[in-house]
Amino acid sequence: MRIAIGGFMHESNTFAPLPADLQRFREGSLTYGDALMPVWQDAHHEIGGFIEGTKFGYVAIPVAMAWATPAGPVTNEFYEHFTDALTTGFQLARADGVLLALHGAMVTPQYPDADTETLRRVRAAIGPHTPLAVTLDFHANVTPQMAEYADILIGYQTYPHIDQRSCGLHAAELLTRCVKGQIRPVCYVAKPPLMLNLLGQDTAREPMASLMKQARAAESLPGVLAVSLMAGFPYADVPEMGGSVITVTDNSRDSACNIAEELAGAMWDVREQLNVTVPAAEEAVGRAIRSSTTPVLLIDLGDNVGGGSAGDGTVLLAELLRQQARGFLITLYAPGAVQQAKAAGIGATVEVVVGGSTGTWHGEPVRLRGVVRSLHEGKWVESEARHGGRRWNNQGHTAVLDLGDNNLLVVNSLRTPPFSLGQLTSLGINPHTARIIVVKAAVAYKAAYAPLHGTIIEVDTPGLTAINPARFEYRRIRRPLYPLT
Numbered sequence: 285m286r287i288a289i290g291g292f293m294h295e296s297n298t299f300a301p302l303p304a305d306l307q308r309f310r311e312g313s314l315t316y317g318d319a320l321m322p323v324w325q326d327a328h329h330e331i332g333g334f335i336e337g338t339k340f341g342y343v344a345i346p347v348a349m350a351w352a353t354p355a356g357p358v359t360n361e362f363y364e365h366f367t368d369a370l371t372t373g374f375q376l377a378r379a380d381g382v383l384l385a386l387h388g389a390m391v392t393p394q395y396p397d398a399d400t401e402t403l404r405r406v407r408a409a410i411g412p413h414t415p416l417a418v419t420l421d422f423h424a425n426v427t428p429q430m431a432e433y434a435d436i437l438i439g440y441q442t443y444p445h446i447d448q449r450s451c452g453l454h455a456a457e458l459l460t461r462c463v464k465g466q467i468r469p470v471c472y473v474a475k476p477p478l479m480l481n482l483l484g485q486d487t488a489r490e491p492m493a494s495l496m497k498q499a500r501a502a503e504s505l506p507g508v509l510a511v512s513l514m515a516g517f518p519y520a521d522v523p524e525m526g527g528s529v530i531t532v533t534d535n536s537r538d539s540a541c542n543i544a545e546e547l548a549g550a551m552w553d554v555r556e557q558l559n560v561t562v563p564a565a566e567e568a569v570g571r572a573i574r575s576s577t578t579p580v581l582l583i584d585l586g587d588n589v590g591g592g593s594a595g596d597g598t599v600l601l602a603e604l605l606r607q608q609a610r611g612f613l614i615t616l617y618a619p620g621a622v623q624q625a626k627a628a629g630i631g632a633t634v635e636v637v638v639g640g641s642t643g644t645w646h647g648e649p650v651r652l653r654g655v656v657r658s659l660h661e662g663k664w665v666e667s668e669a670r671h672g673g674r675r676w677n678n679q680g681h682t683a684v685l686d687l688g689d690n691n692l693l694v695v696n697s698l699r700t701p702p703f704s705l706g707q708l709t710s711l712g713i714n715p716h717t718a719r720i721i722v723v724k725a726a727v728a729y730k731a732a733y734a735p736l737h738g739t740i741i742e743v744d745t746p747g748l749t750a751i752n753p754a755r756f757e758y759r760r761i762r763r764p765l766y767p768l769t
Contacts, residue, residue, distance in 0.1 A: 285341055285342035285343065285380050285381075285460070285463060286342065286343050286345055286377065286378070286379040286380050287334075287337070287342040287343070287344055287345065287379055287380060287381045287382070287383055287456070287459065287460075287463075288345045288347050288373070288374050288377040288379035288381070288382045288383070289320075289331065289334040289335070289344050289345065289346055289347065289382075289383045289384075290320075290346070290347035290348050290349055290370050290373065290374070290382075290383075290384055290385070291330070291331055291348075291349045291350070291351070291384060291385030291386065292348075292349075292350050292366055292367070292370060292384075292385075292386060292387075292390070292402055293350065293351045293352075293385060293386060293387040293390070293421070294350075294351070294352050294354070294355075294358050294387055294389075294390045295354040295387050295389045295390070295421065295423060295517060295590075295591070295592060296354070296355070296356065296357045296358060296389060296390050296391035296392075296398075296520060296592070297354060297355065297356060297519040297520065297591060297592025297593070297748055297749070298356070298357060298391055298519065298520050298521045298522065299356075299519060299521070299592075299748050299756060300354075300355055300356035300519075300592045300593065300594075300642075300748050301356055301642055301643070302355045302356050302594075302642065303355065303356045303357060303358070303359050304352050304355045304356060304357065304358040304359065304362070305358075305359045305361070305362055306359075306361070306362050306365070308352040308353065308355060309350050309351070309352045309362060309366075311352070311353070311678075311698055312350075312351045312352035312353055313349065313350070313351045313352075313674070313676075314349075314350050314351075315348065315349050315350075316347075316348045316369060316373075317346055317347070317348070317373075318346055319346075320346040320347075320348065320349045321335065321344075321346055323349075323676065324349060326675055327449070327673050327674060327675045328446070328448060328449045328668070328669040328670065328673040328675070329385075329448045329449060329452070329672075329673030329674065330385045330419040330448050330449065330451050330452030330455070330673070331349055331385055331452060332448075332449045332452065332673070333448070333449040333450060333451060333452020333453035333454075333455070333456060334383045334385070334452045334453075334455070334456055336449070336452075336453055336456070337383070337452070337453055337455075337456025337457065337459075337460070340456060340457055340460040341460065342380070342381075342460060342463075345377045345379055347369075347370060347373030347374060347377060348366065348369045348370055348373055349385070350366050351674075353589070353590075353698075353699050353700070353701065354589070354590055354591055354592035354701075355592050355699075356592065357391040357392050357393055358390055358391070358392045358398065359392070359393075360392055360393055360394050363392045363394075363395070363398060367401075367402055367405055370384075370402070370405075370406065371405050371406055371408075371409035372409075374406060374409050374410050375409050375410070379410075379414070380414070380415075380463050381414060381415040381416070381417070381459045381460075381462065381463045382406065382410055382414060382415070382416045382417070382459075383417050383419075383452070383455060383456060383459060384403075384406060384416065384417070384418045384419075384434075385418075385419050385452065386399045386402060386403070386418055386419070386420055386421075386424075387399065387420065387421045387423075387424060388420040388421050388423070388424020388425060388426055388430075388439070388514075388517075389421065389423055389424055389425050389516075389517035389520050390402075391520055391522060396522040396523060396524075396760065397425070397427055397429075397522060397523075397524055399420075399424070399430070400427045400429050400430055400433070403416075403418065403429075403430055403433040403434055404429075404433055406433070407433040407434075415435045415436075415459055415462040415463050416433070416434050416435050416436070417434065417435060417436035417437075417438070417455040417456070417458060417459035417462070418430070418434040418436065418437050418438070418455070419438050419439070419440075419451050419452055419455050420437060420438070420439040420440075420512070420514065420530075421439065421440060421445070422439055422440040422441065422442070422443050422445060422485070422487075422514060422515055423443075423485075423514075423515055423516060423517040424439060424514050424516070424517070424528075425516050425517055425520055425522060425524045425525045425526065425528075426439075426473050426475070426514050426516075426524070426528040426530060427473070427524045428473045428475070430471075430473065431471035431472060431473050431530070434471060435459075435462060435469045435471070436455060436458050436459060436462065436469050436471065436509070436510070436532055437471050437473075437510075437512070437530045437532060438451055438454055438455050438458075438510045438512055438530070438532070439451070439512035439513075439514050439530060441487065441496060441499065441500075441512065441513065442487050443485050443486055443487045443515065443671075443727050443728070444670070444671035444703075444727060444728045444729070444730050444731035445671045445672065445673065445728070446669045446670065446671065446731050448669075448672075448673040449669070449673065454510065458509055458510065458532070467509065467534045467535075468534060468535040469509060469532050469533070469534065469535075470532065470533050470534070470535055470536060470537050470540050471530065471531070471532050471540065472530070472531050472533075472537065472540035472541050472544050473528055473529070473530050473544065474528060474529045474531075474541075474544035474545045474547070474548040475524070475526060475527070475528045475548065476526070476527060476528075476548040476549070476551050476552045477526070477552075477762070477764055477765050477766060478526055478527045478551055478552060478555055478558075478765070478766050479516065479518050479525065479526045479527070479753065479761075479765050479766065479767065479768065480515050480516060480518070480526075480527050480558050480559075481518060481558075481559060481560060481751050481752075481753070482518070482585070482588070482591070482726035482727055482749075482751065483560035483562070483585075483726060483727065483742060483751060484515075484557075484558035484559060484560045485515035485558075485727065486727045486730075488730075489560075490557070491554040491557045491558060492515075492558065495513055495547070495550060495551060495554070496513060498547060498550060499511045499512070499513045499529075499547060502531075502543045502546075502547065505539075505543075507533050507534045507535075507536055507539060508531065508532075508533050508534075508539065508543065509532040509533060509534055510530070510531070510532040511529070511530070511531050511532075511543060511544075511547070512529070512530040512531075513527075513529055513547060513551070514527060514528045514529065514530060515527055516528065517591075518753060519591055519592060519748065519749055519756075521756070521758050521759055521760050521761060522760055522761065523760055523761065523762050524762075525761050525762075525765070526761075526762075526765055527548075527551055528548070529543075529544040529545075529547040529548045529551070530544065531543045531544040552766075555766050555767075559766075559767050560742075560751070561744070561751075561752075562585070562741075562742040562743060562744045562751060563741070563743065563744060564743070564744050564745075565599050565600055565603045565743055565744075565745055566603060568582060568600075568741045568742075568743040569582065569600065569603045569604055569607050569609065570607060571741055572609070572720050572739070572741055573607060573609050573720075575738065575739045577738035577739045578611075578718075578719045578720070578738045578739070579715065579716065579718045579719060579720065579721050579736060579737060579738055580719065580720045580721070580737075580738060580739045580740075580741060581721050581723050581729075581733060581737045581739070581740045581741065582600055582720060582721070582722045582723065582741055582743055583723050583725060583726065583729075583740065583741065583742040583743055584597055584599070584600050584722055584723065584724045584725075584743060584745050584747075585726055585742060585743060585744060585745055585747075585749060585750065585751040586599065586645075586646060586743075586744070586745030586746045586747025586748070586749055586750040586751070587599075587646045587724045587745060587747045587748075587749065588701075588724060588725050588726045588747075588749035589617075589699055589700065589701040589702070589724050589725070590671070590672075590701035590702075590703065590725055590726070590728045591726065591748070591749035592748060592749065593645075593646065593724070593747050593748040593749045594617060594641055594642040594645070594646055594699070594747070594748065595615075595616065595617035595699040595700070595724060596616050596617045596618055596638060596639045596640070596641050596642070596646065597616075597639065597645075597646030597647055597724065597745065597747050598616075598638065598639035598640070598646065598647035598648060598649065598650045599646060599647040599745045599746065599747075600614070600722050600743065600745060601614055601616070601638075601639070601647075601650055601693075601722070602647060602648070602650055604691075604720070604722075605650070608689075609691070609719075609720060610689040610690055610691065610719065611689070611690040611691065611718055611719030611720060612691050612692075612718065612719065612720040612721070612722065613691075613692045613694070613708075613713070613715065613718040613720070613721045613722070614692075614693055614694070614721075614722040615693075615694040615695075615696065615700075615702065615707065615708075615722070615724070616638050616639065616693065616694070616695055616696075617641070617695075617696060617697075617698075617699045617700075618636070618638045618639075618641075618695040618696070618697075619680070619681075619695075619696075619697035620636070620637075621634075621636035621637075621638055621683065621685075621695040622680075622681050622682065622683050622695050622696065622697045624636055625656045625659060625683035625685065625695070626659055626681065626683065628656055629656065629659075630656050630657070630658060630659060631655065631656060632655070632656050633653060633654070633655050633656075634653070634654060634655075634656060634685070635651065635652070635653045636651070636652055636654070636685070636695070637649050637650070637651050637652075638650055638652065638693070638695065642748075645746065645747050645748055646745075646746065646747040646748070647746075652685070652687060652693065653687075654685035654686055654687045654688070654693060655685065655686045656683060656684075656685060657684040657685065657686045657692070658683070658684045658711060658712060659681075659682070659683050659684075660681070660682045660683070660684075660710065660711050661681060661682075662678055662679040662680045662681055662682040662696055662697070662698070662710075663676075663677065663678045663679075663710070664677050664704070664706035664707070664709075664710035665677070665706070666703075666704040666706050668731075668732075669731070670703050670704050670731050670732055671701075671703045671728035671729070671730075671731050671732075672701065672703045672728070674703075677700070677704060677706060677707070678698060678700075679696040679697075679698050679700035679707060680696050680697030680698030680700075681696070681697045682694060682695065682696040682697070682711060683695050684711050684712075684713065690719075692713065692718070694708070694711065694713070701724075701725065701728065701729075702723050702724060702725050702729045702732070702733070703725075703728055703729065703731070703732060704732050705732045705733065705736075715733075715736055716736055721733075726742075726749070726751070753767065753768055
């Protein structure tokens with residue numbers, strides 16, 4: 285049995301000005317053919333699960349895989365290039381089945397739902413009878429059309445995403461059974477008129493935790509192959525933005541429909557509890573300074589790098605300085621400051637300006653003086669299951685600046701989500717010793733950071749990933765869409 289594997293993954297924030305072009309994917313991960321294998325086979329990622337799935341008796345035929353840090357929409361040029369690479373590769377593979385990893389929230393200027401267009405093209409390339417199994421990110425903005433093109437659709441069921449490899453393995457097992465004729469999968473997608481903010485999507489937080497238990501109970505029913513409760517990605521201004529439920533059953537559309545619609549109704553019933561609100565910067569920083577349980581994690585929701593923001597937001601930095609906080613640690617995307625630090629050298633005092641690289645969405649530029657404590661290439665390997673599933677990490681050339689009062693500023697030259705403590709420990713920083721750590725995330729950081737926290741304070745900061753949907757002007761979403769009218 286020959287199974288072709290590939291993936292094309294991007295979470296596109298349509299409010300973000302930085303497009304995801306060829307360079308962004310090269311900075312992330314872009315592999316073709318056999319080069320895919322060493323990069324992804326040991327990763328805690330669905331592609332790693334596809335490769336592990338060879339234990340079910342197939343030979344994996346690697347085609348291509350592209351991943352980039354969330355940013356603005358993928359350029360039309362790169363989209364056309366890579367979908368052509370995928371479809372051509374799948375055609376040439378002449379495989380018995382196809383395993384495809386998509387994000388589900390990819391947008392291009394031409395295609396507001398680029399993942400559905402990708403599925404349409406893949407289906408056209410492999411023909412109507414070749415089984416196709418697709419994995420999706422928990423934040424996918426799923427369309428009913430996806431179920432028309434794929435035989436099997438499965439989404440991650442944890443946020444932070446620590447089940448990615450097992451999700452890929454599950455898809456591989458079902459595809460193998462489908463190729464052997466043991467099952468006849470039927471997919472169904474239900475979509476309640478509901479937008480979930482990222483804090484409400486935390487699968488360890490109620491009521492999402494109980495909804496997930498309901499999904500797992502439904503998945504254990506006879507004839508049910510997979511049930512995926514999907515939270516959606518609220519920073520994509522597209523018609524299909526929002527939560528959904530995907531069910532896959534063995535040759536029973538009625539069962540798939542009933543289970544999906546029941547779960548969608550359960551999501552709707554707890555919509556108010558899923559809409560989490562948090563304090564603004566001034567109050568949050570004051571609480572952090574007064575806290576006796578440290579480290580305090582200040583979660584900069586408006587500058588969530590993993591959601592496509594700039595990574596150089598200064599709102600919390602400015603507030604920490606204004607309130608004369610001591611012992612804080614913050615990481616900012618600031619390639620210019622990195623170059624200054626490298627030119628000055630370790631031990632030198634530098635004056636840098638950070639923030640404002642993409643306008644003032646995330647705060648005004650801040651001028652700082654600090655001593656260059658250390659310089660680094662910014663690469664590290666993550667061996668544990670972490671959100672995003674990546675093993676090889678790179679935040680670009682990086683400098684650590686000592687601002688005095690035990691305050692540290694890490695400046696890097698590649699936008700990097702805080703999914704791994706290796707981002708800090710690889711720099712010789714012990715995060716346990718900080719009093720306050722600013723984390724530019726929403727929920728994804730928890731798999732790495734939660735074990736060290738004393739207090740978590742989530743902050744309603746402005747920016748491209750602000751938790752409050754009223755900060756954005758949506759033009760293309762369907763309406764009504766709770767909590768918007």
